[in-house]
Amino acid sequence: METFQSLLAKKLSDALKAADLPDAGELTPATDSRFGDYQTNAALVLAKQRGENPRAVAEKIVAHFDADDLCEPPGVAGPGFINFALRPGAVGEKTMEVLGDERLGVTETESPRRIVIDFGSPNAAKPMHVGHIRSTLLGDALARIAQFLGHEVIRDNHIGDWGTQFGMVIWGWKNLLDRQALQRNPLAEIVRIYKETNHRASNDSGVREACRQELIRLQAGDKENLDIWNECVAFSMQDFEHTYKLLDIHYDIQCGESFYHDRLPGVVERLLKGGIAEISEGAVVVFFRDVPELADKPLIIRKRDGGFNYATTDIATIDYRVNDLKADAIWYVVGAPQTLHFKQ
Structure with missing residues (x-):
């Protein structure tokens, strides 16, 4: 179905040919609806090329x-x-035509891609917050749109199920857990023991x-710690799935950090x-010496004590999505605080 813009x-193009002028410029939606629905800068481009008055060229095209x-x-406006x-x-005619089309005038892409969309991504052992809900809804909308356009979409819920918080959760589980409250x-109850442990660890x-x-x-x-971890993650996933069911959200894969x-x-x-990272003070670090805004913000990918962090996991995730899932594109639906992480 042809759009008004293409028509x-x-x-x-026919007018330019009739006026003995070459195709030039662009026809785009109008920046100010007071002047119409679409506009073109063809006369401005041609006048500059030919050394002529742009309004005169515009009048010739309009004729x-x-x-x-x-x-x-x-009509001719401005310069x-x-x-x-x-x-x-x-x-009115176009509206009726669109309403009679099951795809509402939207054609499928001629170049379908395999797109992994990373959205939602809550943390295990913690409740979802509004930021996770925002990412979930926006990501689901993007996934539905991309799929409607004919792309192959892989929805990935990158659960935060590994990391330093589990050291506290496991200690709290062993020392503070109320079994009745857990039931x-x-x-x-998991959040309570985490907060209490975090408070104690701070002091x-x-x-x-x-x-x-x-x-x-x-x-x-x-084994004992893995069993506790598995139980915590399972409880979290039950809670997440309840929310996803209410919102009609589904994922194709849920590969957590673990x-x-x-x-x-x-x-x-x-x-x-590859010479991308180097050892610095016992840690493995990527420096950005040639990038002014990141020159004083190195990226640690292995800590001094041999531990890994989120950056390391994210690089491994990209590697998996590109090489194992064969993704043509990866879309991340995250908040603005992640800006530095993605630049690095």
Whole structure:
């Protein structure tokens, strides 16, 4: 189904040919509706090329333009813009044509791509907040639109299910857990023990170190800690799925950060071998010496104690999406605070 813009563009091309002028400029939606629905800068472009008065060139184009029943006779404005106002009858006819089309006039793309859309991405052992809901709704809308246009869409919920918070959750689980409260409201009890542990760790170096050791044991594959972690993640996923069901949201894959844990050493090794990363004070770091805005913001991909962080996981995630999922494009639906992370 042809749009008004494409129909007007064809008529403009015919007018230029009739006026013995080459195609030039663009026909775009009007920047100010007071002057019409569409406009073109063709006369301005041609006048500059030919050393002529742009308004005179515009008048010449208008004289050869066949408006037919599509629009009112075009007008010349300002230094030489040509404005087009659609006729109400033409708009009515097109509206009925669109309503009679099951795709509402939207054609499928001629170049379909495989697109991974990363949206939602809540953190396990924590309740979703409004930022996650915003990302979820926007990401779902983008996924539906891209799919409607004919792209192959992979919806990915990149759950934050690995990291330092689990050292605190596991310590709290072992020392503070109220089993009855866990049965009544699992996520609320997990959040309570996390907050209480975090408070204690802030004031007690012994608790802080104990939490760090619990995390190390988890990352090393300790069975008890893995069992606690699995139970926490399962409770979180139940809570998330309840929300997704209410919002009619579904994902194709839900590869949390833990999914990439075994890939992280390889990521660091490749960056070191490629000369992208270097060892600095015991840590593996990527410096951006040639990028002024990032020159004082290095990216740590392996900490001094051998631990990895979100940046390492995100690089492994990109590697998986490009090489395993064969994505042509990756769309991230995140908040503005993530700007620095993506620049790095």
